Amino acid sequence: MVKQLPYPAIREIFSRLHAIEPEPKGELDHVNAFTLVVAVALSAQATDAGVNKATKRLFEIADTPEKMLALGEEGVIEHIRTIGLYRNKAKNVIRLSRILVEEYGGEVPNSRAALMSLPGVGRKTANVVLNMWWRQPAQAVDTHIFRVGNRTGIAPGRDVDAVERAIEDHVPADFQLHAHHWLILHGRYICVARKPKCGICPIADLCLYEDKTET
Template identity: 75%
Template sequence: MQPQMDYNTIREVFRRFQAVEPEPKGELHHTNAFTLLVAVALSAQTTDIGVNKATAALFPIADTPEKMLALGEEALTQHIKTIGLFRNKAKNVIALSRLLVERFSGQVPSSRAALESLPGVGRKTANVVLNMWWGHPAQAVDTHIFRIGNRTGICPGRDVVAVERAIEDNIPVEYQHHAHHWLILHGRYICQARKPRCADCLINDLCPFEEKTA
């Protein structure tokens, strides 16, 4: 784990990210808050590409909690059987759909506590929904962000909550809204786990990672 990168260097890192991609977007396909919530819940231990393939035929027929309940767990299972942990995820999606109808009038709530009260929805999923749909500067820390945060010192921490707090505490406020998207995309395509593409990295000269690759 690298020491915390200094504030001015962090500002320059995100200035460069913003210059290249001013409006970074998540890669999970969705049409409303409910389909975003479901897509993120399905994405645990699965690639976004895999989720998008599974939901391509699902969301046109089940884009609300009511429609998802009408579809039922068995039919939902068939739609998502190509992704990891699909049986448990199908149970959770049906259960969270039921609670949305019963407790929230079929609407996806805009608070972290309410979101985390839903089956299969943890802090990361809640933060994605808060950020992408409700516009909150919530930071969804996944494996990419955890790796980059500690590899570069941008937001080091021993667990995901510590990394989330480091983002909130150390990244300039004007970059907070898109911070986790820039970091996720950088980790997914450039600062990869086993073979980081350091030669293609726009922050190579700012990064203290000692094992830089040519």
């Protein structure tokens, strides 16, 4: 496993990422907390672009738990059948909508435990919602963050929980809010899985990855 980068190097990395994109945004389209929960839940094993295409019309007609329940499971399926595992995901969307209506007055809760009690919502999904909607410094570790954290030495860990803890422990507090977005974007567009684009990487000189590429 790659060693842990020292604090000054990590601060410099996030200073550079902040200079490039001061306010990084998630790429899932949503109009409120409820549609964000649904979009993130649907994005498991799917691309953000594919989810956005599927939910464009869905969120126009069902942007609240009540409206989603009125649409029904088959109605949801009609909109999301291009997404992987769409039948199970549609079932979860209806179930979580019913729980939000019956137990939370139709509002999305702002605690991780409450969010994780919803069908189809795991820790990563809950952290995305806490971060993007409630602006809490929660770290949603996906495959991109896991790869970047381990390759660079920013947040090495053997599993996603360890990487999440490493981000919380080693990323400076003033960068915590946007840390996971910077890391996701970096992993999605520069530190890609098969052949990282080290030649254009703004943090290559600080990164601990040994097999750097020239392009």
